[in-house]
Amino acid sequence: xxxxxxxxxxxxxxxxxxxAPEVKEGSNGSFTxxxxxxxxxxxxxxxxxxxxxxxNNEILQSYVQENITKGTPVVVExxxxxxxxxxxxxxxxxxYRVGKVDWFVIGNQQPKRKTDDExx
Numbered sequence: 001x002x003x004x005x006x007x008x009x010x011x012x013x014x015x016x017x018x019x020a021p022e023v024k025e026g027s028n029g030s031f032t033x034x035x036x037x038x039x040x041x042x043x044x045x046x047x048x049x050x051x052x053x054x055x056n057n058e059i060l061q062s063y064v065q066e067n068i069t070k071g072t073p074v075v076v077e078x079x080x081x082x083x084x085x086x087x088x089x090x091x092x093x094x095x096y097r098v099g100k101v102d103w104f105v106i107g108n109q110q111p112k113r114k115t116d117d118e119x120x
Contacts, residue, residue: 010096011078013075013076013080016071021065031056035051051076052090053095053098054094064098068100076097077095078096081094
């Protein structure tokens with residue numbers, strides 16, 4: 001079952017995957033985890049928040065392991081949990097849906113694509 005039975009308020013995050021997904025063992029079985037950077041704001045006013053995303057549905061785990069790599073732009077639907085330990089804040093996200101996207105468009109900017117005579 002992809003959703004929890006009580007269907008809490010789900011939220012979405014979008015960003016780029018920071019490293020290849022990893023399979024881990026927990027008290028309730030295996031799960032797949034990956035980190036994504038989520039940017040907020042623009043220019044000098046922006047910041048990047050790093051989320052640890054965990055998925056435990058077998059079908060979703062297979063999808064993530066086969067299709068998500070470092071640098072992949074993704075959108076994740078799930079439940080955010082913020083943990084404060086001393087001065088550190090950790091952002092965790094239990095993912096119930098993961099989608100791979102072609103690119104992100106910020107505001108009214110057009111996506112930038114490489115042309116034959118450009119290096120970037």
